[in-house]
Amino acid sequence: MSADPVETLLRWQDSGAVWRVVSRRPDSVTIGLYECTGGQEVDRFTSTDPALLRFLGERATSED
Template structure:
């Protein structure tokens, strides 16, 4: 089963929460999902999806 990480990040951001790029390595990215305050990390995922990499671009977080 495939996860639509772009849709998940949009929902996360639309709900007022924050996502942050934790690491980038070649064609892989790890993204952390944080509480609305930006404090505690709730979840994280790593992906090599080209569409996700394009969506993230050079941004470091949803606050960019």
């Protein structure tokens, strides 16, 4: 996984896969990375990166 969580999500969705917010707090977020079908979770990570929180906004998934 990239050190830049925004870059990770962009590469993930650009490859046709799905990411979803699993848990959200005011200062952190946990993201699940899923197969292209949106089925099985492949990985997950938690981040407090302000750039990631801004990138996500209120979105819950890459499909929003």
